[in-house]
Amino acid sequence: MAKDITPRAEDYSLWYTDLVTGAQLAEHSSVRGCMVIRPRGYAIWEKMQAGLDGLFKATGHQNAYFPLFIPKSYLSREAEHVEGFAKECAVVTHYRLKQNPNGDGVVVDPEAKLEEELIVRPTSETIIWNTYRGWIQSYRDLPLLINQWANVVRWEMRTRLFLRTSEFLWQEGHTAHATEGEAREEAMRMVRVYEQFAREWLALPVIVGVKSASERFAGAVDTLCIEALMQDGKALQAGTSHFLGQNFARAFDVQFVDDKGVMDYVWATSWGVSTRLMGAWIMAHSDDNGLVIPPKIAPLHVVFVPIYKSAEELQAVADAVRPLVEQLKAKGLQVRFDDRDNVKPGFKFHEHELHGVPVRVAIGPRDLASGMAEVARRDTLEKLPIPQAELAERIPQLLEEIQANIYRRALEYQQSHITRVDSYEEFKEVLEGKGGFISAHWDGSPETEALIKEETKATIRCIPLDNPQEDGVCVRTGKPSKERVLFARAY
Amino acid sequence: MAKDITPRAEDYSLWYTDLVTGAQLAEHSSVRGCMVIRPRGYAIWEKMQAGLDGLFKATGHQNAYFPLFIPKSYLSREAEHVEGFAKECAVVTHYRLKQNPNGDGVVVDPEAKLEEELIVRPTSETIIWNTYRGWIQSYRDLPLLINQWANVVRWEMRTRLFLRTSEFLWQEGHTAHATEGEAREEAMRMVRVYEQFAREWLALPVIVGVKSASERFAGAVDTLCIEALMQDGKALQAGTSHFLGQNFARAFDVQFVDDKGVMDYVWATSWGVSTRLMGAWIMAHSDDNGLVIPPKIAPLHVVFVPIYKSAEELQAVADAVRPLVEQLKAKGLQVRFDDRDNVKPGFKFHEHELHGVPVRVAIGPRDLASGMAEVARRDTLEKLPIPQAELAERIPQLLEEIQANIYRRALEYQQSHITRVDSYEEFKEVLEGKGGFISAHWDGSPETEALIKEETKATIRCIPLDNPQEDGVCVRTGKPSKERVLFARAY
Incomplete structure (x- = not known):
């Protein structure tokens, strides 16, 4: 998929x-x-x-x-x-x-x-x-x-x-x-x-x-x-x-x-x-594999995928998974045991990645023997071996960690994409290059704002709250300015 | 009001x-x-x-x-x-x-x-x-x-x-x-x-x-x-x-x-x-005093109305009511302490009746002394003296009782308003009299149905599920019929 x-x-x-x-x-x-x-x-x-x-x-x-x-x-x-x-x-x-x-x-x-x-x-x-x-x-x-x-x-x-x-x-x-x-x-x-x-x-x-x-x-x-x-x-x-x-x-x-x-x-x-x-x-x-849904708005938090070759193996996995599903549900999570028999585990993995399920747990006969499970987190695509006995405790923590990690990643991206520029050259360079918010002086006139939009497709996104006052000159007209505003190309 | x-x-x-x-x-x-x-x-x-x-x-x-x-x-x-x-x-x-x-x-x-x-x-x-x-x-x-x-x-x-x-x-x-x-x-x-x-x-x-x-x-x-x-x-x-x-x-x-x-x-x-x-x-x-809301869909279950003459009395009532409010909220109820000072208790009583709040509790200085409260149920307008210490337990029960009582009342009304009739005379008499559902034989044709509607404004509301089969003749045309259907004037 x-x-x-x-x-x-x-x-x-x-x-x-x-x-x-x-x-x-x-x-x-x-x-x-x-x-x-x-x-x-x-x-x-x-x-x-x-x-x-x-x-x-x-x-x-x-x-x-x-x-x-x-x-x-x-x-x-x-x-x-x-x-x-x-x-x-x-x-x-x-x-x-x-x-x-x-x-x-x-x-x-x-x-x-x-x-x-x-x-x-x-x-x-x-x-x-x-x-x-x-x-x-x-x-x-x-x-x-x-x-x-x-x-x-x-x-x-x-x-x-x-x-x-x-x-x-x-x-x-x-x-x-x-x-x-x-x-x-x-x-x-x-x-x-x-x-x-x-x-x-x-x-x-x-x-x-x-x-x-x-x-x-x-x-x-x-x-x-x-x-x-x-x-x-x-x-x-x-x-x-x-x-x-x-x-x-x-x-x-x-x-x-x-x-x-x-x-x-x-x-x-x-x-x-x-x-x-x-x-x-x-x-x-999200990424090239599919959605990355913040756990707090995910309609499904955890999916269990059984790995099996025979009906007996499936039954054994099902027996092990059932109490885990119940424990996680009791903690308010939405959980699915994906026992569809018309598609293979690999297909399921891809599909759940596409759909953005935050945590995927694979359990097969070897895991039953060792008491372990393979837990994949959607945000990093990492696979973590976690003892089955710890899943009910670790998964809710993991969901919080995923929520925090997604935010941290987005915050880092945002902060590394706010660029202060002081010339129109630089302004256009950044726009054509990495993009993001451009913090620049503007003379405050709608005419200049319209001109910049026409020339670069960038608009003033906002004047941030508590914007520091700072003397400068408008990147487009050179007229005096008292503060920087944030420009960007926008949806 | x-x-x-x-x-x-x-x-x-x-x-x-x-x-x-x-x-x-x-x-x-x-x-x-x-x-x-x-x-x-x-x-x-x-x-x-x-x-x-x-x-x-x-x-x-x-x-x-x-x-x-x-x-x-x-x-x-x-x-x-x-x-x-x-x-x-x-x-x-x-x-x-x-x-x-x-x-x-x-x-x-x-x-x-x-x-x-x-x-x-x-x-x-x-x-x-x-x-x-x-x-x-x-x-x-x-x-x-x-x-x-x-x-x-x-x-x-x-x-x-x-x-x-x-x-x-x-x-x-x-x-x-x-x-x-x-x-x-x-x-x-x-x-x-x-x-x-x-x-x-x-x-x-x-x-x-x-x-x-x-x-x-x-x-x-x-x-x-x-x-x-x-x-x-x-x-x-x-x-x-x-x-x-x-x-x-x-x-x-x-x-x-x-x-x-x-x-x-x-x-x-x-x-x-x-x-x-x-x-x-x-x-x-509902009744002539206002709404009667089934507790299960009421946005406010209980209102406390303080009876007081001075700020001190209000304070004393408030001190007694506060823990009760918290106890009831902890049981999932929506509760209000109506301490508005620009209207009198009588006005509040009428307003909460109009709004259909299922349970109203009045507490004044005398109640503080006696440890009692006057509890009014909206469905029957009865006033019950209940010890304050029992309110947290009794009010949720009372709400269930009110829900059950409203249903029982409506069911009695419904059952006493399903009338079997075997002639068109009687059909019209019931319609003009107590109304309700009329269980009557009908020949099954849309023409007769339309005729009855034109003549009496009654329509076939439905053919009840599991309707008993019974030989009879259509109340309007005298043609043979195999079952009764329910007529009524309707909104």
Whole structure:
């Protein structure tokens, strides 16, 4: 199976697609730009959802659900918002089909035209803030801390599984606050939650920062983000958290009476991560043999592969493995005894490597005699002889070690791929060479940012939080600059 | 608060709406026919989802996700299917908006018209079976047991919160099998899972049966269902499980090689329950004071309300309550100490009754002195004096008792509302009187079924499983009949 995977060195982009489809995580559907998330992929997404949902609830958020459709006029209420989303909207115009008069299939019934077109939500600020108007009267109704798990649609011309699809799954937090300070604090809290989730669940180090004005969310005052680095040196925006000021409250007239009896508009944030995060860990950790799944989000932690020639040998292995499986399950692990008899152990090894099972244990008659087992860890592909009697204790430790090792590896890669440059020559050299983040001075103007993007395809990924102030000159224009920002080519 | 709830006896329908909106479970959105599920409602739905998902996984199913959009031509492939859904479809025709040339808002960009219109899924058989064609080649790929949690859209003219909305949340199982027998067994297994879920989680007794041909799912060979009874004597279809034969496999050309090397079409089932189940337990259990939530799906099990006049008294109560809260939480319960100081205990009592918290505990200075607490159970509104020292043990028992009592009450109501009738007179009398299920002979023809529906608004809810065979004559036509079926007016 793994021989169907294009090596990273040959074609990174193809490697990624081979991996996602070969490991049966997802596939393109026959509907333009929409993907099918297959059971193997969805099981991982479910674990990610559970992890995120726990962090959201621990920070006081509740889930709710708002309509899929947004009246067209709502989008227009916030000027920058509509500007940002109008170009990629799926528009519902009719509510009925009828038999084709020529008898062939069905056609849209022209008599069932909507008075006002509905937009399939690309994001839900407008419909949610229109609803919040009814929920918020006084400071006692604040803060309102709500999250929604949902599908959204942004019509994309060029799509890539998980990373960019017309429909994707995500969560979107939408919070309302009495003061600017509280809202800004919330936006920061949630980008830190994303950072924590990336680090602890996805084993993914990220840079936390602020977006430049041109990369900001349409309708936000400030956009915070986490930026990850893939193995090909390209950056991936993995989550964003927006301070929306009073923009949406004004657009939808959401006012409240504060504790002194004064009316004011409500302050807002929104924040989201999506199935794009699947692409993030896949591209950051996997290798030419297949997926490397961080154990914390793995749907299957351990697979036992019996080595046998006869039914008796299989039975003997099964007898030895059964209690081990039970012991590991009792520790909360997901474990499989792969006793399929239509494929050979070598095939199973390759398949489990492709699927990214963190720990594989092979046991045969010789191991039964010696009391040992051959344990393979997916991250390093090392094979360790471990006494069977110690497996129940050692495997959970090993899983933690794998989780830590994957993170350490990604962190080393990231840190060795942040390059300070002071000239445009060097800037382009690094971009064409090892890639990664480039820390460079920039004159702060959107024009220069656009010029650099046009000339090099690199964008400003973010201005890191707590960025040291430092006098310098813009690598492109030579104009004065007070701090470095991070550039990269990005997905 | 409860005084805003219309009593059931006055207007059952208004009572329901008052309850759903008053308890903040859901509300109508400004988008025609679409609801907002508020945090209080969504928290219950999450518990229901978790319960169902556990049952699905325990019966070998995996989750996956398929596109929201279905190409129009797919719907036409299965003749009855398109017939059933064409009349209520949301149709996407364009993929972009542009600035209105007159400067006012945005308009649909006529240049961004889709070549083929996309239907927002009303159900996913077509897109899923089109995908299964690529997944199924041999009997080794079967059975394929997949479930999807998703939103679907069926354009409804008359909507009611949870019971009938244009967009709703649901799960849809779609399974593929090598033989007719296995598929029929699966359809039966899943309707039994729904029955179990209704009984054990929702405390809701249901009748399991088969739909008559005219009530069958569009594209099914047989539709199994669970039918519940509401307190106004109307039935509610609470879940369906379809044996689809080879209809969709033929429509999408999904064939497989069986273990003898013979090609055949795959056999299918689909099954679903939706947010409509929220309406089911609300209408079956609640009373004029508010919601009665089965403890197994309650987001909050116990609320402690302090009775106090001074800060010192509140502090003393808080000191006594804190360890109790911790003990109950340690037993997996969700517990709240309601120490809000801007409302009085009486207000809190009413509010928690409205919200359906199963157990309420009031503790004041006198209780501190006596070591007692006043425990109110939501189902019976009884108040029980219980020693504080026994609360940690008694409350979990009480919750089980409440769950059992709600079920028992609903079962008694159901059983006393299944009436055998042998004349059309009596049929109409019961319908206009106490309502409920009417067990009557029917000649088996769709024409008679339609006539009865037109004349009485009663429909055949189902032919119960294991229905006794019995000679009789149709209540409407006097033609011979071999068995009774269940009629009722229904939501």
